[in-house]
Amino acid sequence: MRASGAGPNPLVRFASQIWGSIFRHGLPSTDKVAARTALTNFFLHIHPVRVKKSAIRVSYTLCLGGLSFFLFILLTISGLFLMFYYIPSVDQAYQNIKDLQFVETFGLVTRNLHRWAAHGMVITVWLHMARVFYQGSYKPPREFNWAIGSILLVVTLLLSFSGYLLPWDQLAVWAITVGTNMAKYAPIGGPYTRYVMLGGRTVGQGALIRFYVLHVVALPLIGFILMVIHFWRVRKDGFTGGL
Ligand code: HEM
Secondary structure, eight states, X not given: OOOTTOOSOHHHHHHHHHHHHHXXXXXXXXXXXXXXXXXXXXXXXXXXXXXOGGGGOHHHHTTHHHHHHHHHXXXXXXXXXXXXXXXOOTTTXXXXXXHXXXXXXXXXXXXXXXXXXXXXXXXXXXXXXXXXXXXXXXSTTOHHHHHHHHHHHHHHHHHHHHHHHTTOSHHHHHHHHHHHHHXXXXXXXXXXXXXXXXXXXXXXXXXHHHHHHIIIIIHHHHHHHHHXXXXXXXXXXXXXXXX
């Protein structure tokens, strides 16, 4: 039994200290406290300090950027699970995917989650871009974020293309053959680009491992870094219609 007058349980004190270090203010009662809360709270800090009410309506942004980000997170998590199973080898990849689909427990649902989220992300990113365009949200001061967004679109499409190759079925092999042959006809350094993409002169193991590394490491990392910059700019520029 605790002696009367002793402070709260150390665990409760520690938890409330952590809580206080994240959410530094209570519910804001005045405009001044509200502004200070938005500036010092990590989660609220991501949003602009002041925006017009009309600009944060879901019907305004359709949350298409938010949906794209949600699908990116879903893809990262389901992709991590797939990595426990998939082997990027031309001899094993195809059988691997078939086993995942027909034999492994939860294999089908994990694969389908990853696949459908990937299709979904391509669609939501295009729609988000259309929303930004039709509402003129690319205009000053948001040109920089439009440029970052354009690179994000390319990264999303490259992620989709590189993932398409990993099952190493007929679709994959011919997609990479056509894709790298197109690169060969680039006006400057075409054949060299194809050589670098394939890791040799023919479509084989070198190509599979290159696209695997691009798909699971390089492109997600580049995408994540660009998203952080994108969100930071959204916060700094304020939403369209914001102050
Ligand atoms: C992985 C892809 C992307 C993600 C995760 C993403 C995420 C977001 C989010 C969460 C917002 C806040 C407003 C909203 O939800 O609509 C936003 C705003 C914005 N995005 Fe994206 N975005 C992506 C791609 C793009 C693309 C392809 C473009 C254009 C080429 C773009 C341009 C913009 C601009 C200009 C804004 C500011 C709009 C405003 O203030 O109303 N984004 N983005």
